[in-house]
Amino acid sequence: MSRCANHPYDAQIPKYQSSKIVKSHLCHIVQFGVDDFESVKTTPWEGVRNFEARNLMKEMVPGDKILFYHSNCKNPGIAGFAEVSKEAYPDYTAWDSSHPYFDPKTKQDDPKWFMIDATFVSRAQHFVPLSLLRYIADSSGAEPPDEVGYIGAKGVKAIKAMPLVTRGRLSVQRVDEEAWSVVQTLAEQGGWEDMPLGKKSTGKGKSVKKAALGGSRQGTKEQDGAEQDEEAVSEGERHPQAAASRAKKRKFDGAQDEQGSAEAAPRRRSARVKK
DNA sequence: GCCAACGTTGGC
């Protein structure tokens, strides 16, 4: 759709004013955490270079909710909530040879990569670490640990089904209503501070990156087709499952990353929506 | 179109 008319190249500048592109070895890494997101408010979700993730973004419509996830950092997890503010349009960073996400194989008259615009909604009052979700997902019982007993067996079930837990690497994945609800509740209630998660779960951790998981569409529930689409993988991707999150970029172009500067440096984001 | 090798991602 829209091409870049509405998004001149400059449109992305704001994002980089607060985030950083780090060049190391042959890769560039874009760090973008919840702090950056909160200050920028709306940002194009550029750099997704994975077909499955890209197809999921194409399904998103304004209003779809997004879970913003910090990946590639010491304490990965969900740091905030956002929503899709512009449907998929060509990712212009793919055509800029000086950009970390440049992809020499795509042309402007035949866009290969797309991005959506994501608008910050709120921070997670309690950072929800991946380690917590994993801990819950790995437990054999149907009931949650006492510390987060409020999510109930239904919450445990929803977490166990999350792609974030079952497959990990896709930068953009679907989040069903139940999972969305549990994550939101966890973020509001907290309570796992004393659990043996291995890493700290305060959210203050150090580096964070940006990543998001998508959200569900609000209100409407469309069908829930959520599962259906899977993307057909067009060209490349054939494995429906795997793709986890990543959006990578090409070889030396950059990818995202993170690292953190001291404390916060989230990087990528991914957004997914469910429908 | 299949398959092996290689490169990347991303959690730990």
Next chain:
DNA sequence: GCCAACGTTGGC
């Protein structure tokens, strides 16, 4: 820094 999972590339 290491390792496992996965995607991509390229030969046949």
